[in-house]
Amino acid sequence: xxxxxxxxxxxxxxxxxxxxxxxxxxxxxxxxxxxxxxxxxxxxxxxxxxxxxxxxxxxxxxxxxxxxxxxxxxxxxxxxxxxxxxxxxxxxxxxxxxxxxxxxxxxxxxxxxxxxxxxxxxxxxxxxxxxxxxxxxxxxxxxxxxxxxxx
Numbered sequence: 001x002x003x004x005x006x007x008x009x010x011x012x013x014x015x016x017x018x019x020x021x022x023x024x025x026x027x028x029x030x031x032x033x034x035x036x037x038x039x040x041x042x043x044x045x046x047x048x049x050x051x052x053x054x055x056x057x058x059x060x061x062x063x064x065x066x067x068x069x070x071x072x073x074x075x076x077x078x079x080x081x082x083x084x085x086x087x088x089x090x091x092x093x094x095x096x097x098x099x100x101x102x103x104x105x106x107x108x109x110x111x112x113x114x115x116x117x118x119x120x121x122x123x124x125x126x127x128x129x130x131x132x133x134x135x136x137x138x139x140x141x142x143x144x145x146x147x148x149x150x151x
Contacts, residue, residue, distance in 0.1 A: 013063055013066045013067070013070060018035075018038070018066065018069075018070055019035055021070050021075060022034050022035035022038060022075060022078070022079075023035055029086050030079055030082045030083050030086050030087075031079065031082070033082035033085050033086055034075065034078035034079045034081070034082035035078075036082075037078050037081055037082060038069055038070075038078055041069065042065070042066075042069065045057075045062075045065050046062075049061070
């Protein structure tokens with residue numbers, strides 16, 4: 001970006017102004033992660049440019065890259081990606097499943113250790129597991145009788 005005199009424009013993109021575009025409030029964690037994603041893209045641009053042209057990009061080439069990087073649409077895309085990193089359950093829209101006890105699962109969405117007030121008992125799941133256990137015992141008894149017990 002040059003003005004009519006051929007010199008650099010006063011609206012040059014420096015790191016402080018780029019950071020201010022990404023992080024308007026210093027307590028904005030999503031903005032900080034979005035800025036980190038932007039910095040990663042800038043470093044990748046520099047590496048790819050160096051690999052293609054065997055030199056580092058000069059200030060004009062790097063500023064041309066930064067113009068696209070700090071556009072409102074690109075910042076919004078970085079913030080969307082960053083919100084998925086900072087708050088993955090909220091970004092997907094589906095709550096995370098609570099951990100279940102292996103096999104027993106007597107409570108619906110029970111925590112790892114039972115609380116003082118457990119959720120409602122899943123009777124269908126409990127009876128299904130008991131029937132499977134009973135069938136396994138009967139099958140084992142029949143197989144032991146047929147294979148190992150001689151009359």
